[in-house]
Amino acid sequence: MREKVYIETLGCQMNRADSEKIIGILETQGYTKTNSPEEANLLVMNTCSIRAASENKAFSHLGIWKKFKKNNPALKIAVCGCIAQQTKEKIFKRAPQVDLIFGTHNIEEIPELLKQLDNQEKVCSILKTPYNTEEKFYSKRTEGISAWLPIIEGCDYFCTYCVVPYTRGRQRSRLPEDIIEEAQQIISEGFKEITLLGQTVDSYGNDFKDKNINLSSLLRELNKLNGLLRIRFVTSHPADMTDELIKAVKELDKVCEYFHLPMQSGNTEVLANMKRPYTREEYLNLVNKIKAEIPDVAITTDFIAGFPGETEEQFNDTLSIIDEVMFDQCIAAAYSQRKQTPAAVWKEQVSYEDKKRRLNILNTKAKETTLKSNEKYLGRILQVLPDSWKEEKGKIILTGKTRNNKIVHFEGSKDMLATHINVEIYEASIWCLKGEIAP
Ligand code: SAH
Numbered sequence: 155m156r157e158k159v160y161i162e163t164l165g166c167q168m169n170r171a172d173s174e175k176i177i178g179i180l181e182t183q184g185y186t187k188t189n190s191p192e193e194a195n196l197l198v199m200n201t202c203s204i205r206a207a208s209e210n211k212a213f214s215h216l217g218i219w220k221k222f223k224k225n226n227p228a229l230k231i232a233v234c235g236c237i238a239q240q241t242k243e244k245i246f247k248r249a250p251q252v253d254l255i256f257g258t259h260n261i262e263e264i265p266e267l268l269k270q271l272d273n274q275e276k277v278c279s280i281l282k283t284p285y286n287t288e289e290k291f292y293s294k295r296t297e298g299i300s301a302w303l304p305i306i307e308g309c310d311y312f313c314t315y316c317v318v319p320y321t322r323g324r325q326r327s328r329l330p331e332d333i334i335e336e337a338q339q340i341i342s343e344g345f346k347e348i349t350l351l352g353q354t355v356d357s358y359g360n361d362f363k364d365k366n367i368n369l370s371s372l373l374r375e376l377n378k379l380n381g382l383l384r385i386r387f388v389t390s391h392p393a394d395m396t397d398e399l400i401k402a403v404k405e406l407d408k409v410c411e412y413f414h415l416p417m418q419s420g421n422t423e424v425l426a427n428m429k430r431p432y433t434r435e436e437y438l439n440l441v442n443k444i445k446a447e448i449p450d451v452a453i454t455t456d457f458i459a460g461f462p463g464e465t466e467e468q469f470n471d472t473l474s475i476i477d478e479v480m481f482d483q484c485i486a487a488a489y490s491q492r493k494q495t496p497a498a499v500w501k502e503q504v505s506y507e508d509k510k511r512r513l514n515i516l517n518t519k520a521k522e523t524t525l526k527s528n529e530k531y532l533g534r535i536l537q538v539l540p541d542s543w544k545e546e547k548g549k550i551i552l553t554g555k556t557r558n559n560k561i562v563h564f565e566g567s568k569d570m571l572a573t574h575i576n577v578e579i580y581e582a583s584i585w586c587l588k589g590e591i592a593p
């Protein structure tokens with residue numbers, strides 16, 4: 155009998171890419187992936203610890219999985235990802251149904267850990283630095299036209315609110331030759347779009363001592379690959395964005411005009427408390443430069459509402475910057491106290507009620523701005539890469555994204571999937587655009 159594995163992924167795109175790698179490795183060990191946790195003999199929870207809510211979600215899922223174990227005592231439950239890296243074997247105490255814990259640095263140790271699990275009741279392996287193995291594993295990527303490709307792991311910024319440097323370790327850029335080889339593999343599997351991943355993707359190469367390579371030069375190499383239609387990269391750190399990179403996005407035909415550039419706060423003092431190394435004015439100048447250089451560029455961002463010490467006035471600076479920049483999308487969250495991070499123990503915590511109220515105001519303003527930035531495209535012809543379809547009243551409705559990452563629905567035919575189509579936009583909402591094939 156083949157073993158079946160079900161994986162639940164609760165984190166960011168990096169965690170999703172890790173899950174694809176985990177499945178790729180488990181396939182070499184005789185497992186096949188199932189979409190139904192009930193029929194699995196191995197359940198894997200790939201966790202996120204960015205906010206308390208993501209942590210709670212993981213443990214409530216584990217509560218549900220405990221019941222599966224009653225019906226199937228041979229079932230094994232594994233916990234990995236960012237909570238595992240941070241909390242280690244303490245997870246066994248809170249969730250005794252868990253059999254295996256591994257961290258973000260030792261995914262490639264899985265075959266070894268499974269062997270240990272044959273002889274031991276509980277296995278926990280968390281490493282501080284990446285696991286060394288000569289073996290080359292390939293990710294089992296989710297089907298579709300778009301693939302994720304991690305190019306830089308970890309983060310050296312240590313923003314005062316953020317767990318990522320503790321859960322992912324110090325910044326490590328992957329070798330360009332390994333990235334190009336993986337990109338070629340991705341293209342040979344039929345994917346048309348690659349999204350390069352990193353917590354600070356635009357810092358790529360900063361940690362190489364003996365190589366003169368950065369994200370712009372990597373993009374120039376990837377842009378030459380035949381069979382690939384589009385390249386994206388997330389997430390950019392404002393302090394690492396260079397004129398050279400802006401120029402590369404402008405010039406390279408496959409690189410899409412889209413930047414996710416988290417600002418976190420519109421107030422310079424709050425930014426300093428967060429240890430974000432830029433001021434409101436510097437961020438604004440950067441965004442204005444990008445907009446001036448690249449027509450139809452989309453800029454999206456993240457904000458935190460109610461960071462410790464944030465006054466009502468400072469919060470208003472975040473609201474005003476949204477109007478000033480006219481972001482295409484803002485992802486906002488209420489500040490959450492995270493263990494190991496400095497801000498978690500500051501005494502100037504904003505009350506739960508104020509954080510929620512500010513978050514609501516922020517989200518309302520963000521939606522208005524997204525709508526306005528989508529309405530700019532009414533009557534315009536945009537290049538769409540359709541990746542899925544559905545039948546509606548006998549018609550085929552295709553869905554895809556523009557180069558600047560807007561979702562577009564339009565009537566077409568299935569043979570148009572995974573090809574560039576020019577679409578004239580006639581309707582705009584917060585969530586998407588609607589259009590028809592341009593004449
Ligand atoms: N590396 C990216 C962000 C990664 S975390 C960057 O530097 O911009 C994704 C987002 O989660 C962050 O942009 C931030 O807005 C949010 N976030 C991180 N820690 C948080 C916390 N403690 N409380 C609330 N939101 C947080």
Ligand code: SF4
Nearest residue numbers: 309311312313316318
């Ligand atoms: Fe976290 Fe800051 Fe690093 Fe982003 S740059 S991952 S917010 S520490």
Ligand code: F3S
Nearest residue numbers: 165166202203204236
């Ligand atoms: Fe969460 Fe870890 Fe990503 S904390 S946001 S899964 S890097």
